[in-house]
Amino acid sequence: MIxxxxxxxxxxxxxxxxxxxxxxxxxxTLALIVSLFLFDSFYGFLLCGGFVAAVIIMAKLPLxxxxxxxxxxxxxxxxxxxxxLLLTPGEVLGSWWIFTVTKEGIRSALFMGLRxxxxxxxxxxxxxxxxxxxxxxxxxxxxxxxxxxxxxxHEFSMMISIALRFIPILLEETDKIMKxxxxxxxxxxxxxxxxxxxxxxxLLVPLFVSAFRRAGDxxxxxxxxxxxxxxxxTKLKPLKYAFRDAIAYIVLVGLIVGAVFIP
Amino acid sequence: MVNFDQxxxxxxxxxxxxxxxxxxxxxxxxxxxxxxxxxVVVLGANGSGKSxxxxxxxxxLEPTEGIxxxxxxxxxxxxxxxxxxxxxxxxxxxxxxxxxxSVIEEDVAFGxxxxxxxxxxxxxxxxHALEKTGMTAYREKSPNKLSGxxxxxxxxxxVLAMRPKxxxxxxxxxxxxxxxxxxxxxxxxxxxxxxxxxxxxxxxYMQEAVDADFCYVMNKGNVVMKGKPRxxxxxxxxxxxxxxxxxxxxxxxxxxxxxxLDLPECVxxxxxxxxxxxxxxxx
Numbered sequence: 001m002i003x004x005x006x007x008x009x010x011x012x013x014x015x016x017x018x019x020x021x022x023x024x025x026x027x028x029t030l031a032l033i034v035s036l037f038l039f040d041s042f043y044g045f046l047l048c049g050g051f052v053a054a055v056i057i058m059a060k061l062p063l064x065x066x067x068x069x070x071x072x073x074x075x076x077x078x079x080x081x082x083x084x085l086l087l088t089p090g091e092v093l094g095s096w097w098i099f100t101v102t103k104e105g106i107r108s109a110l111f112m113g114l115r116x117x118x119x120x121x122x123x124x125x126x127x128x129x130x131x132x133x134x135x136x137x138x139x140x141x142x143x144x145x146x147x148x149x150x151x152x153x154h155e156f157s158m159m160i161s162i163a164l165r166f167i168p169i170l171l172e173e174t175d176k177i178m179k180x181x182x183x184x185x186x187x188x189x190x191x192x193x194x195x196x197x198x199x200x201x202x203l204l205v206p207l208f209v210s211a212f213r214r215a216g217d218x219x220x221x222x223x224x225x226x227x228x229x230x231x232x233x234t235k236l237k238p239l240k241y242a243f244r245d246a247i248a249y250i251v252l253v254g255l256i257v258g259a260v261f262i263p
Numbered sequence: 264m265v266n267f268d269q270x271x272x273x274x275x276x277x278x279x280x281x282x283x284x285x286x287x288x289x290x291x292x293x294x295x296x297x298x299x300x301x302x303v304v305v306l307g308a309n310g311s312g313k314s315x316x317x318x319x320x321x322x323x324l325e326p327t328e329g330i331x332x333x334x335x336x337x338x339x340x341x342x343x344x345x346x347x348x349x350x351x352x353x354x355x356x357x358x359x360x361x362x363x364x365s366v367i368e369e370d371v372a373f374g375x376x377x378x379x380x381x382x383x384x385x386x387x388x389x390x391h392a393l394e395k396t397g398m399t400a401y402r403e404k405s406p407n408k409l410s411g412x413x414x415x416x417x418x419x420x421x422v423l424a425m426r427p428k429x430x431x432x433x434x435x436x437x438x439x440x441x442x443x444x445x446x447x448x449x450x451x452x453x454x455x456x457x458x459x460x461x462x463x464x465x466x467x468y469m470q471e472a473v474d475a476d477f478c479y480v481m482n483k484g485n486v487v488m489k490g491k492p493r494x495x496x497x498x499x500x501x502x503x504x505x506x507x508x509x510x511x512x513x514x515x516x517x518x519x520x521x522x523x524l525d526l527p528e529c530v531x532x533x534x535x536x537x538x539x540x541x542x543x544x545x546x
Binding site for chain 1: 379381407
């Protein structure tokens with residue numbers, strides 16, 4: 001089930017969007033989100049829609065794949081739109097039993113729906129086109145100024161990249177422990193909610209023990225390889241801006257300006 | 264290259280109030296000297312203190328008493344830690360728990376990144392290390408897609424990229440199948456021969472010690488035997504006392520000799536054995 005979710009997964013392809021500096025993509029996503037909440041007219045959404053569509057085409061992402069990523073938010077989307085539709089006061093268009101539909105309601109439901117769709121689209125385009133490693137690199141660089149107020153930026157990004165490295169290993173281990181416990185008669189599938197939660201204990205305890213052992217081993221191995229925090233560290237693949245990144249920044253500024261000035 | 268001078272290391276177990284409950288001497292007055300360029304094997308059963316020994320060379324542990332010197336640096340000097348670890352790289356038992364990055368080449372670069380090697384130089388080192396371990400074809404792959412033997416070779420490449428004088432391998436083959444075991448051991452042997460890197464291989468597989476320049480056998484924190492493999496493997500009875508098994512051919516030859524056949528005192532390989540038997544027939 002976990003494997004079916006495409007949000008946050010990298011889609012390998014050779015495109016200009018894939019080659020963009022991850023810092024551009026990160027700030028771009030932020031810019032898109034900010035602009036989404038700045039304007040309040042259909043022209044603004046037209047602008048955003050055009051922008052997102054252009055990026056999807058340039059990134060050579062198959063539309064089917066992108067839409068599949070939207071499936072998990074479908075429920076939330078409907079829920080939000082229905083509430084907005086029914087609970088916004090204003091000029092009444094029609095009413096039935098306790099429900100009333102207003103002109104403002106339709107408007108705000110549509111706007112909220114579009115906002116959510118573009119928000120999720122924007123951030124999933126970022127993760128589709130950027131490897132998790134590059135993304136953590138970008139975050140480390142973008143948040144580097146926070147080091148001045150003693151935020152352990154390097155340590156956080158190291159933690160994220162190590163977590164990403166160990167997710168498949170721990171998933172595999174969970175599977176192994178599950179099978180081992182099932183072979184000894186454990187039942188993970190039957191019974192009510194409480195029983196099932198209780199059944200997880202013999203799975204979680206060995207998983208945690210092993211995760212801690214791994215963490216200890218890894219810390220020792222990192223120390224043996226001269227790891228001593230972010231100080232004086234160099235990079236195999238340092239982030240470097242190219243000409244295309246400058247153009248991308250200009251486009252982003254255009255987007256924000258457009259969002260501010262569109263009526 | 265590596266020098267142990269009367270080194271003792273104690274694991275002290277304390278109860279909840281901090282009183283000493285028991286003292287376990289993992290290393291007990293060890294003195295030895297490993298020469299540059301040698302291929303040294305340290306043999307020992309579980310709990311013989313061989314892992315503790317390995318961690319002293321890399322300055323992961325400090326001796327309770329005595330002095331450990333690695334290429335001229337005393338491991339107790341805090342400010343020399345990075346130089347020591349750069350000079351003496353370490354490969355651990357579990358291949359999964361020592362790979363840090365999600366891409367092979369980035370993992371190989373982890374060590375050089377830590378000691379601040381400039382990017383251009385780093386690429387050269389990574390390429391060289393991958394080539395020497397035969398992992399160039401996998402450079403952009405994820406470590407999760409590799410076999411155990413390949414993962415260990417990546418770990419060796421990671422150490423190699425630091426340009427060490429000495430590599431310590433702490434039971435690198437314990438979790439591998441026979442194919443992976445061969446891959447790793449032959450890679451290490453090649454590095455020793457071609458690059459002249461000192462190799463300290465810690466293991467309980469006697470077979471891996473056959474080609475060593477020098478062997479140490481450890482038991483309960485002491486070095487109980489030392490010498491050329493041939494000298495050590497001849498003492499089958501004594502080795503068994505330390506819960507070590509000699510290779511099958513060696514044992515077979517030993518028993519035949521005991522039964523009265525005129526075989527040489529120590530047979531290390533199958534080829535040697537067949538040769539000895541043939542000579543026996545000719546007579």
